[in-house]
Amino acid sequence: MLTIERALYDKIVAHARADHPDEACGIVAGPVGSDQPTRFIAMTNAERSPTFYRFDSMEQLRVWREMDDNDEEPVVIYHSHTATEAYPSRTDISYASEPNAHYVLVSTRDPEAEEFRSFRIVDGEVTEEEVRVV
């Protein structure tokens, strides 16, 4: 289960809406081993595409070093799908490399109602989990 504060949830959705129709991406960092997302970090989608995302590699290095210095890890890795459902694509699965992360997918295909879902992706296996907003 992913437990996430309302304010962080809202920031993820707002980022996805702001970058629509391109895919938005980012992370929520938290203390190593805590499973608690605390620090929202919007990342640049270097692809600037409605169908792909990729963290800008230099920005990623900077953010990953910051997390190392703070004893943090990416607790949530999020991105949006802008025309399809909030479910990991084959591409998402093939790139997923953080077995401890919650992979959050937001779909912005409906301008009125967002879909916000969370998954574990381990060795190519996708498992959806409950999202508890607190």
Place this chain on the structure above:
Amino acid sequence: MAIEVRIPTILRNLTDGAKAVEGKGGSLDELITDLDSRHPGLRDRLVDAKGLRKFVNVYLNDEDVRFLGGLDTEVSDGDTVTVLPAVAGGAADLPGGRR
């Protein structure tokens, strides 16, 4: 002196859990081959027939080696090489993806 190589969580099963290992070589290619001699399997996770795998980012000090010389990038004692998993994906299916 040697070259320090920082290893991401996902590859630490190949380094007995170590966050950083040391190696030597005049190029990134040689360095990875040297590392693979002590951490078998590491090369295969970083390199395929076409060069560096697109699923990983490799940095020499503060630069992405894709913008330097890829596997031919020169390295020397005292350098730090950082490996991070690329974070990418998207709604479209990847042409020629792994699965």
